[in-house]
Amino acid sequence: MDLTCKTIREFMADRIDGLLSDSERDKIELHLQGCDGCRAYWDQLQKQDRKLSDWASSLEPELRSGLEQTLAAVRTEAGRNPVAFSHRRIGFPYQQAIAAGFLLVIGFFAGIFGTQWLSRENLRTQADTLNPNIRAELTAEILAQVRTEMEQANEQTKQQLGKEFSQKLKETADSFTQTLNRDREWLSTTLTVWEGKRNEERASLYRDMAKLAKITENEFVRTRQYINQSRTLIENDRSSDRISEDPTQGSEL
């Protein structure tokens, strides 16, 4: 095989891949008319292409089946480990769930920071209208979500900052979870009040919530500053063994 044949055969592959212009295709045709070896090569290349296409087509049912199984597995996983609470699973309107979730988070931080504006006893006495099953389901959903987020944040941090600091964060997360569990009843009660109060009473509650939100925001700012300071200190001390941001486990073969 001379250089011309070699070049022509590379062109043939490009022709299969749809890369050639009309004039380039004409050059190949002209060469094939006078070269039996390249004609045989071209026939074989086309045969390979058909076989590969046929193989891909024959696997279409398997692909569809695999897709369906994957979707089913994702749905099951979503049931066990929700990315966030979903209106489809909880069974009542999405916007209402979001609003209730917001209130629960604010209420949670109100409990954490010891604010006196909302009286637990007062709230509990008014807790009588919400369906207990819905309340319990929603509360459990949100608690699960917070725990999931803490675990994910911990996993990310472990990859980025190293084991020792990560262990401390894990202890913090565990403590956070314990606090959440203690406040479970109080959170449920807060949701009940959200459902039960009349509109004018809600307006007052909103004002209290705005104050609580401000306090919470300040706490978040301080926490963020603390984390950034810790991160800077640790990154300054670290050697070059930095892990990729991709949350995957493997590496090159």
Add this chain to the structure above:
Amino acid sequence: MPDVGSDQKLVERCRRGDGRAYEELVVRHYRSVYALCLGIMANTEDAGDLSQESFLAGFQKIRALRETDRFGHWILQIARNLCIDTIRKRRALAKHQADYRPTRQDESPHPSIDILWAVETLPEDLRIPLLMFYFDGKDADGIAEALHISKSNLYQRMRSARARLYELLVEKS
């Protein structure tokens, strides 16, 4: 500003708890992931299993995805690493099991005339782009990006893959 149906929008909806958004992402990218897994593992059973595993891992880690407009690239990276981990585990296992057989090539009754056998025999850097080309809609731009190579490099690999198949199927038969 992402459009309503973009991957970025779907990832954001997913993070807000919309499970259907992730299902849509699975539908969009399943074929690419399957093609990559098939390219690396060289058998359909592993490709199906590892595709599913990849999307489950993606679901669990969706909040760790920083560039939300690059879900496709990200999920392929997860799939690739899962495949590599699987191969490593099997190699480690093979050291302790003398009768281990890694692929279906020993099951093929007439390997010398079998296109599937020939594809399995290709080196990975040629097999992966070839199979992605046939199983993922022949989208050269998408395949080149997924494999972190230029388009010209992709086409060079395709040329080499076709030439190697010819050698395997004709010259050595």
